[in-house]
Amino acid sequence: MDGKLYLVPTPIGNLKDITLRALEVLKSADVIAAEDTRNSLKLLNHFDIKKTLISYHMHNEQGKSLEIIDRLKSGETIALVSDAGMPGISDPGSVIVSKCIEEGIKFEVLPGASAFTTALIHSGLDTSKFSFRGFIPRDNKGRNALLEDIKDHRETLIFYEAPHRLLSTLTFLKESFGDRKIAACRELTKLHEEIVRGTIGEVIEFFKEKAPRGEFVLVLSGLTDEEIESDKRKAFEDLSIEDHIRKYISEGLSKKDAIKKVAKDRNEPKSVIYKYSTEI
The missing domain is CATH 3.30.950.10 (Tetrapyrrole methylase, C-terminal domain)
Structure with a gap:
């Protein structure tokens, strides 16, 4: 029987934010894979948890992922923790998750601090x-x-x-x-x-x-809507009204619809814009 991987979120600062379930999993795991074993050891010591730690970080995740997969296939239960927060968020936890899916190995993600x-x-x-x-x-x-x-x-x-x-x-x-x-x-x-x-x-x-x-x-x-409107204005502020009308006509609008759109863009009455269209 394959073992099981648990992704265990750890506190992002205040140690009281660890969940009861996270502590339960850390205490029952055969091995804990940690982003920084020294950092995780402080957490484990605080809660009086004595477990074997192995390193698993962004510089060794490919090789260590294979080791973890082998351990899981041999029936071990492994808890994966990052330095703080949810494993897999801006750290290599996502790599081992992908490999577990490829290998058909069970894993569970515990909710917690992020x-x-x-x-x-x-x-x-x-x-x-x-x-x-x-x-x-x-x-x-x-x-x-x-x-x-x-x-x-x-x-x-x-x-x-x-x-x-x-x-x-x-x-x-x-x-x-x-x-x-x-x-x-x-x-x-x-x-x-x-x-x-x-x-x-x-x-x-x-x-x-x-x-x-x-x-x-x-x-x-x-x-924001204000920035979008500002960008629109910048897009045509160097265009003459005639060229603005021609731009929309070249994009497939009828002359009438182009006048409407230019009037809306420039917040001007259609009658004003129309005067510039007579030679187009």
């Missing part, structure tokens, strides 16, 4: 639609690819960031999206938890005065 959902609620921004994007790439190529992918998203955007890159990332976001609303959430559930809300520019100024410390979750408002 930094990005905690930050989303703290932000006060729209929670009905959101996109979690993990860490923003450090290189320009990766950042530009990300920007191209998310620039037109209306949903709330969520990122992780380290303190030494915070100001650089906030500057990138302001240059890319304008001065949108943002919440910078640090040290969630810990003693020095802090939520800084405002425009990106205001948050930049705050952390210029107060050096950023701890791990951050950034929650950014999505594309």
Whole structure:
């Protein structure tokens, strides 16, 4: 009989946030696979849990995944934990899940703490639609690819960031999206938890005065109706009214419909726009 893998969320700060079921699984597992065994050992010692620990992180997940699969096939029960929060979110837990599915091995995901959902609620921004994007790439190529992918998203955007890159990332976001609303959430559930809300520019100024410390979750408002209208205006502000009408006609609209659309774009009466169409 194959064993079973449990993905066990651990507290993102306050150790009291661990669930009774998580403790039960950690106590009953044969082996605990940890992103950082030293970090996980502190958690286990706090709850007086003595278990064999093996490392499983982003630099060894391919080889270790095979080892874990072999252990599961031999009948062992394995608990997988990350440094904090839900395994599989911005860590290699997703790799072992894929391999378990390929091999037909049972696994179970326990519910529990997650930094990005905690930050989303703290932000006060729209929670009905959101996109979690993990860490923003450090290189320009990766950042530009990300920007191209998310620039037109209306949903709330969520990122992780380290303190030494915070100001650089906030500057990138302001240059890319304008001065949108943002919440910078640090040290969630810990003693020095802090939520800084405002425009990106205001948050930049705050952390210029107060050096950023701890791990951050950034929650950014999505594309607003005002920004969409502004982009529309920018798209035709260099066009004459005649060229604006011609643009829509070239896209397949009738002259009448083109006049209507230009009037709407420019917030002008149709009679005004019509005067510019007589020579078209």
